[in-house]
Amino acid sequence: MTALLAAEIRRMTSRRLFRVVAALAVLAIVIASLIVALRSRSTSGIAGDRRFHLTALAVALEGTSPVLIIAAWLLGASFIGADWHAGTVTTLLTWEPRRLRVMMAKLAGCLTVVFLLVIAVQILLAGGLALAAAVRGTTEGVDVAWMRHTAGIALRVAVLSGVGSAIGFAIASVARNTAAALGVGFGYTVIVENLVRGLRPQWVPWLVGDNAVMFISGQSAGPSFHRTILQAGLLLVAYAVALLIVTAAVFRARDVT
Amino acid sequence: MAVIEIEGLRKQYRQLRGERTVALDGLDLFVPEGGVFGFLGPNGAGKTTTIRCLLGLVRPTRGACRLLGVDTGSDLSRVIRRVGTIVETPALYPRFSGRRNLELLGRLHGIGPKAVGDVLERVGLAERADHLVRTYSSGMRQRLGIGAALLKDPEVLILDEPANGLDPAGIKEVRDLLRRLGDEGRTVFVSSHILTEIQHTADRVAILSRGRSVAAGSVAQVLSAGRAQGVIVRLADLTDGVTALRSAGFEAVISNHDDIRVTMPPADAARVTRALADQGLYLTELRPDEADLETVFLELTNEAGRGGAQ
Numbered sequence: 001m002t003a004l005l006a007a008e009i010r011r012m013t014s015r016r017l018f019r020v021v022a023a024l025a026v027l028a029i030v031i032a033s034l035i036v037a038l039r040s041r042s043t044s045g046i047a048g049d050r051r052f053h054l055t056a057l058a059v060a061l062e063g064t065s066p067v068l069i070i071a072a073w074l075l076g077a078s079f080i081g082a083d084w085h086a087g088t089v090t091t092l093l094t095w096e097p098r099r100l101r102v103m104m105a106k107l108a109g110c111l112t113v114v115f116l117l118v119i120a121v122q123i124l125l126a127g128g129l130a131l132a133a134a135v136r137g138t139t140e141g142v143d144v145a146w147m148r149h150t151a152g153i154a155l156r157v158a159v160l161s162g163v164g165s166a167i168g169f170a171i172a173s174v175a176r177n178t179a180a181a182l183g184v185g186f187g188y189t190v191i192v193e194n195l196v197r198g199l200r201p202q203w204v205p206w207l208v209g210d211n212a213v214m215f216i217s218g219q220s221a222g223p224s225f226h227r228t229i230l231q232a233g234l235l236l237v238a239y240a241v242a243l244l245i246v247t248a249a250v251f252r253a254r255d256v257t
Numbered sequence: 258m259a260v261i262e263i264e265g266l267r268k269q270y271r272q273l274r275g276e277r278t279v280a281l282d283g284l285d286l287f288v289p290e291g292g293v294f295g296f297l298g299p300n301g302a303g304k305t306t307t308i309r310c311l312l313g314l315v316r317p318t319r320g321a322c323r324l325l326g327v328d329t330g331s332d333l334s335r336v337i338r339r340v341g342t343i344v345e346t347p348a349l350y351p352r353f354s355g356r357r358n359l360e361l362l363g364r365l366h367g368i369g370p371k372a373v374g375d376v377l378e379r380v381g382l383a384e385r386a387d388h389l390v391r392t393y394s395s396g397m398r399q400r401l402g403i404g405a406a407l408l409k410d411p412e413v414l415i416l417d418e419p420a421n422g423l424d425p426a427g428i429k430e431v432r433d434l435l436r437r438l439g440d441e442g443r444t445v446f447v448s449s450h451i452l453t454e455i456q457h458t459a460d461r462v463a464i465l466s467r468g469r470s471v472a473a474g475s476v477a478q479v480l481s482a483g484r485a486q487g488v489i490v491r492l493a494d495l496t497d498g499v500t501a502l503r504s505a506g507f508e509a510v511i512s513n514h515d516d517i518r519v520t521m522p523p524a525d526a527a528r529v530t531r532a533l534a535d536q537g538l539y540l541t542e543l544r545p546d547e548a549d550l551e552t553v554f555l556e557l558t559n560e561a562g563r564g565g566a567q
Contacts, residue, residue, distance in 0.1 A: 003364040003365050003367075004365055006364065007361040007362075007364060007365065010361065011350065011353075011361070014352060014353065015352070016352065086348055086350070086351065087345075087346070087348030088348045088349065088350060090314060090344055090348055091344075091347065091348045091349060091362070091405070092362075093312070093313070093314060094312055094314075094337070094340075094342045094344065095337065095362055095365045095366070096334070096337070096365055097312070097313045097333040097334050097337055098334050253316070255270075255309070255314065255315040255316060256309070256314040256315065257309065257314070257315065
C-alpha cells in the first residue's frame with residue numbers, strides 16, 4: 001500500500017496541471033505582494049503605513065479560498081479522469097487487482113498533495129504579506145489569538161480544498177471523465193443552489209455553498225442558517241464520504257473496459 | 258497442471274437500450290503449464306473479454322476462471338506477482354519516461370531499478386528509456402508494454418495482441434522472444450490475429466468464434482481437425498485424371514480448377530502415381546494437402562458463424 005501511495009503521490013506531483021496550478025499560485029502571490037508593497041510606498045513612502053495591517057491576512061485567506069477550492073476540485077477530478085482517459089487504470093489493476101486498495105491509494109495521494117499544496121500556497125501568501133507589512137505596513141494586532149484564528153482559517157481552507165478535491169475525484173471516477181465532474185460542479189453551484197434558494201429556502205442549511213461559507217468564515221449565510229463551524233465542516237465531510245462510498249462501490253463492481 | 262482453467266464462461270454486456278450483447282457464450286479453455294498457447298479468433302470473437310475476465314477486470318455473467326489455481330474473481334492478488342500481462346494497447350503514463358513508468362510499477366512488487374534496466378535492454382528500449390513515453394512510436398509503446406509484462410519475471414504471460422503496431426522486424430523479435438520464454442518453461446498465453454506467426458510460435462492453440470471455443474489442442478491436431486488427409490495432384494488433363502483415379506478406387510475431386518484433391522494418407526501417394534501412369538497420365542506435381550492455420554481458422558470460424566446463424 002505504501003508503494004502504491006508513493007507512486008500515486010509521485011504521479012500527482014508530476015502532472016502538468018498540478019505544476020501549472022502551483023506556478024500560477026506562486027506568480028499570483030508574488031504579484032499581490034509586490035502590489036501591496038508598491039502601493040504602500042506610493043502613499044506614504046515611509047515604514048509603518050498604518051493602512052496596511054498584517055491582520056488583514058485572515059480576510060485575504062478567506063478571499064482566496066474559493067479559487068483554491070475550485071483548483072482543488074479540478075485537480076481531484078482530472079487526476080482520476082486522466083487515468084480513465086489514458087487507460088492506465090487497467091494497467092495498474094494488472095499489478096494490484098484489489099480495486100479498493102487502488103482507489104484508496106489514488107484518493108489518498110490526491111488529497112495529500114492537494115492539502116499540502118493549499119497549505120504551502122497559504123504560507124507563501126502569508127509570508128509575502130508579512131514581509132510587505134513588516135517593511136511598509138504594520139504588524140500591530142498580531143498576537144497569539146490572531147495567529148490561532150488565522151491558522152484556523154488556513155487549516156479550514158485546506159480541509160475544504162481536500163473535500164472539494166475528494167468530491168471532484170468521486171464524480172470523475174464514477175463518470176470516468178474529468179469534464180463530467182466539472183460540468184456537475186458547475187451545474188450544481190450555478191443552477192441547483194440558486195434554484196433551491198429561490199424555491200426551497202428551508203433547504204438552504206443543507207447546501208454545500210452555504211455550509212462552505214460558514215466553515216471558512218464562521219459567518220452565517222442567512223437567518224435560517226444555524227450551524228456552527230464544526231457542524232458545517234462535518235456536514236461537508238459527510239457529503240464527501242457518502243459520495244466516496246458510492247464511488248468505491250461502483251469502482252468495485254463495474255467492468256474495466 | 259492447468260495454468261489457466263476456464264469453465265462455462267459467459268459474459269453479457271447490457272447496451273443502453275436494454276439490449277444485451279453476448280461476448281462469451283459458455284467458453285471452456287484449459288491451458289497447460291509451459292510453452293506457448295495461441296488464442297485465436299476473429300474480431301469480436303471474445304478474445305479480449307476472455308483476457309479481461311482472467312485478469313479480474315471484467316466480471317463474468319456466469320462461469321469460472323482460475324489462474325495458477327486460484328479463482329480470479331476473488332483471489333487474483335495472491336498470484337498476480339507471478340503473472341505478466343498486456344491487455345490491448347499498453348497504457349502507460351505519457352508524461353513519464355519509459356524507465357519511470359516501469360519503476361513505478363516495479364515498486365508495487367519490490368522490483369528495483371536494476372531489473373527495470375535489464376528489461377528495457379531486453380525489449381530494445383535502453384537508449385530511449387529516459388525519454389517521455391508520449392514521444393514513443395506505437396511500436397515502442399508496445400515494446401514498453403512487453404517490458405512491463407516481463408518485469409515481474411513471471412511464470413505466466415498473458416499477452417493480448419503483443420505484436421500490434423510493430424514493424425516486421427519487431428514482429429519477428431516478439432515471436433522469437435515468445436518462443437524463448439515458452440522454451441524456458443514459462444506459460445505464454447497469447448492472443449493474436451497474425452495466424453502465420455502463431456502457427457510458427459505456438460505449441461497449442463484454441464480458436465474462438467462467437468464466444469465459444471471451436472477447436473483446441475496442439476497445432477498439428479487443430480490443423481487436421483475436421484479435414485480428411487489427402488494429397489494434391491496436378492497434371493495436364495484434370496478430367497481424365499479424376500476419371501482414372503476414381504476408376505482405381507480413389508476418392509478424387511477437382512479443386513481450385515487447376516488440381517485434383519485425393520482423399521488418402523499422404524504416405525500412400527505412390528499408389529496415385531501408379532494409378533495415373535497405368536492410364537498413360539503423368540503428373541506434374543504431387544504433394545500432401547497441408548492446411549495452414551489460416552485456412553483452418555477461416556473454415557472453423559465460418560462454420561461456427563453459419564451454425565450461430567441457423
